[in-house]
Amino acid sequence: MCFEFDYNADSEEITIIYDGSCVLRVDFDGEEPTFHNFNKVEDEDVEILLKKFCRQVYSVLSVC
Numbered sequence: 001m002c003f004e005f006d007y008n009a010d011s012e013e014i015t016i017i018y019d020g021s022c023v024l025r026v027d028f029d030g031e032e033p034t035f036h037n038f039n040k041v042e043d044e045d046v047e048i049l050l051k052k053f054c055r056q057v058y059s060v061l062s063v064c
Contacts, residue, residue, distance in 0.1 A: 001046060007061055014054050026054045033058065 004017040016024040018041060025036040033055060041047040 003050075005057075007057060009061065012058070012062065014057065016050060016054075018050070024050065026051075026058075028058050028062070 002019055006015045007013075008015070012028040014026040014028075016026075018024055022037065022040050024038055024041070027034045027036070033051075035051060035054075038047050038051060041050065
């Protein structure tokens with residue numbers, strides 16, 4: 001599994017390029033994330049892992 005990760009503090013958006021071809025995006029509106037394209041991840045365990053990772057990153061970086 002290979003992914004590139006970017007957190008934009010201005011827009012509170014996370015972008016993940018998964019396996020070089022699948023672009024996943026998370027928008028945070030307050031505390032509720034909106035996940036885009038995560039259904040394209042074929043492995044459900046990886047999808048859950050990435051969603052959890054995004055929530056944890058946001059909880060740490062949003063307070064900075």
